[in-house]
Amino acid sequence: MQKLLTPEEIAVQAGTEGATHRLPAADVFANRAARLEQLADGHAMGDFLRFAARLARAQDTLLRHRAPETRPADAHLARCRQHGMPPIGAFDTPLPADWVYVLQAIAFEVAPHAPASLQNAIADLPDFPRPRLDAIARDILRAEEHLANPLELALAPLLGATLQVLWTARARALQPADVPTGFEGGQCPCCGAVPVSSIVRIGDAGHGVRYATCSLCATEWHVTRIKCVPCQNTRGIAYQGLEGETGPAHPAVKAETCPECHSSLKLVSMEKDPLADAFADDLATLALDMLVDETGFHRAGRNLFLFMP
Ligand SMILES: [Zn+2]
Ligand SMILES: [Zn+2]
Structure with a gap:
């Protein structure tokens, strides 16, 4: 017969399980969109944040209408x-056959609200060589994109948004016990991407x-406070925030800086x-990155709505 657990033991087990990771919720993109809309009001980059909200709304629509992904095979x-490897690795999991359809659907949704440069790029999308689109998508997944011209640069956030939808759908097909545990690192335990x-x-x-x-996949994994996420260093960790004329300008966001690896990752506080929101509040505090x-300190976080030439 199975041993009955005391309420204390149940609480401890539930606490550890809950603290390890959180797979993405069905409304992850809807929440991002709502937060971006809220942050856009009165913001110096209001137009950019409102467009990001449109993009997140399109992601929400695509995720909700997408057929559930198949869970990877038990042996995989x-x-x-066993080896602490991400089960839906961004480097080695093939792009789904219909991925360009998702890209076109997102492009269609946001086109009327897009800045002029992106509207032109979206108009050219049907003629864009498919092998080059595949190559850019794979490069974004490897975090090694080399965007050749302004057209590719304009399209990159749409590709980033598309890949987020696809990998978030894949993460949602996982069960909590499928996610490798026992490591606290700078890479996602589901897909291996950086935070x-x-x-x-x-x-x-x-x-x-x-x-x-x-x-990429919106999974959250537990990390210790006052510890550098990229290199795990705990010495000399410091924080910087945005100051306004009358106090902190965006009090929920601080940049955590590490003197060992000279990187900085934002800390977004629901307290x-x-x-x-980790994604929306990151986009709204680009002034803090500067x-x-x-x-x-160089920025360790990666935001797939942002691409540099
Ligand atoms: Zn991930
Ligand atoms: Zn570090």
Whole structure:
């Protein structure tokens, strides 16, 4: 007969299980869109954030209408758990056959609201060589994109949004026990991508629990507070925030800087603002990235709505 657990033991088990990782919820893109709309009001980059909200709404529509993904084979999942490998790896999981359809559907949804440069790029999309689109998508998944011209640069956020929908759908097909546990690193345990930022949630016990949020599949994995996510260093960790004329300009977001690897990852706090979102609040605080860059720290988080030439 199975041993009965005391309420304390159940609480401890539930606590550990809940703290390890959180697979993406069905409304992940809808929440991002709502937060982006809220942050756009009165923001210096309001137009950009409103367009990002449109893109997130299109992602929400596509995710909701997409047929559920097939869960990977048991043997593959067991091998990944055994070796601590991501089961839906961004590097090695093939693009789905219909991925360009998802890209075109997102492009169609956002086209009327897009800036002129992107509207032109969307108009050219049907003639864009398919092998080159495949190559750019794979490069984005490897975080090694070399965007050849302004057209590719304009389309890159749409490709990023598309890949997020596809990998979030794949992560949602996983069960919590499928996700490799026991490592706390700078890469997502589901897909191996780097985080967009990290978020402090209010845990069951009422205190803050920190998670890194995947830039690709939106899975959140537990990371320790006051510890560099990319290199795991705990010494000399410091924080920078945006200052306005009358105090902190965006109090829910701080940049955590590490003197060992000279990187900076944002810490978005739901303790400070219950509506804060790892992805949306990252986009709304690009001024903070410039500030930390000036003090010698490079941005470790990756946001797939942002691409540099
Ligand atoms: Zn991921
Ligand atoms: Zn570090």
